[in-house]
Amino acid sequence: MKKKPEVTAQTRQNLIDAFWTLYCEKRIEKITIKEITQKAGYNRGTFYEYFTDVYDVLESIESSLIPTLDELPPVSTTTGTLGMPLDMFLKLYKQNNQYYSVLLGDNGDPAFASKLKNSIKPTIMEVFVGKNDVNQKELDYILEYTLSAMIGIMSYWFKQQTDDITSDKLFELIYRLMEQGVMKQLPFMSSEKV
Amino acid sequence: MKKKPEVTAQTRQNLIDAFWTLYCEKRIEKITIKEITQKAGYNRGTFYEYFTDVYDVLESIESSLIPTLDELPPVSTTTGTLGMPLDMFLKLYKQNNQYYSVLLGDNGDPAFASKLKNSIKPTIMEVFVGKNDVNQKELDYILEYTLSAMIGIMSYWFKQQTDDITSDKLFELIYRLMEQGVMKQLPFMSSEKV
DNA sequence: TATAACTATACAACATGTCGTCTTACTGAA
DNA sequence: TTCAGTAAGACGACATGTTGTATAGTTATA
Incomplete structure (x- = not known):
């Protein structure tokens, strides 16, 4: 059977979203995997299918927010190099x-x-x-x-x-x-x- | 009986020093109270006589590093306000x-x-x-x-x-x-x- | 019906915070 | 000077909760 990326991607995102909601409220050390999965509506074990630990989620989020070289707007040397x-x-x-x-x-x-x-x-x-x-x-x-x-x-x-x-x-x-x-x-x- | 500030102050400092050594090496979330007390040479329970948790130690250190208003050098409006x-x-x-x-x-x-x-x-x-x-x-x-x-x-x-x-x-x-x-x-x- | 996705449950290992107990040394009365 | 009472300070052990992992079971779908 084919994998179902549309399902797993959603699950992964749900977990990330739940984590983020908690991260906005408190320090990462106080966030438990139980909390994340409860908020997202999954079994605790499911978490480990997607991430190794809580910090892995944060890293994943951070990576997606760091622009890669090709994403950055092309630098024009002519206009407004200053700004x-x-x-x-x-x-x-x-x-x-x-x-x-x-x-x-x-x-x-x-x-x-x-x-x-x-x-x-x-x-x-x-x-x-x-x-x-x-x-x-x-x-x-x-x-x-x-x-x-x-x-x-x-x-x-x-x-x-x-x-x-x-x-x-x-x-x-x-x-x-x-x-x-x-x-x-x-x-x-x-x-x-x- | 009198308290013995010279004893407690030393113990407290020993715990702080042990914490700091660990903090220089890794993130605070990975530091356990067991580690701190082992390094400082105390029983784990002793830690709680001085601090409520690991973050309490960090706060204590930070407080001692934040200058109070009167500690800051007096501001002279005449010379070098810029710098x-x-x-x-x-x-x-x-x-x-x-x-x-x-x-x-x-x-x-x-x-x-x-x-x-x-x-x-x-x-x-x-x-x-x-x-x-x-x-x-x-x-x-x-x-x-x-x-x-x-x-x-x-x-x-x-x-x-x-x-x-x-x-x-x-x-x-x-x-x-x-x-x-x-x-x-x-x-x-x-x-x-x- | 085979399999991906998820659930339910269980387990050992470990950290946490608390509490009662022990040890040491200071104190003051004899 | 001595020595028992006392309390500060440190210790050992306990209950609780989290973590990561493993295994068996359920559901839905292609």
């Missing part, structure tokens, strides 16, 4: 908003941020490859700096998301910070109004 | 290097970064209080952006710490990024040599 990492990241964040905000949040997985950064970096690096006036190592640090800042501010914004600023204002602010640096945005430092 | 958050953070990082690099690393605690940022923010905010041209909310986001970037780049640097750049070069780079932004550091964007 590239920002655009790239914001696009990803918007696409997977619900997952990113949890994984990058206070109860999330610190390793996920690294995975994400490391998946984006090469695409941006590519643009500068072969340019003889580019210090590769320094560029790497600049990207680490920028991506960390973006992940930080985006996650923070998402946490506040009540009466807070609009996403348009946020993006504009980020652009300004990248263009001009932090100092110019503050009083004492310049006459520019923040 | 303030940077100086403050770098000082903290240097002081607690060993702990910070683990807690802020891939196997660390994402909540610790938030705690740290939130403990530093008010001190910096203070400088701008009452300035009528300061948008408090925007300032908050700018600080979140900056502190995230600094935590990110410092942690990354610490991870690489083999044949990598010196701390002096790193600090200089960070200053430059804060002063001038990211864009100016890249080719295409300006004629400045990175």
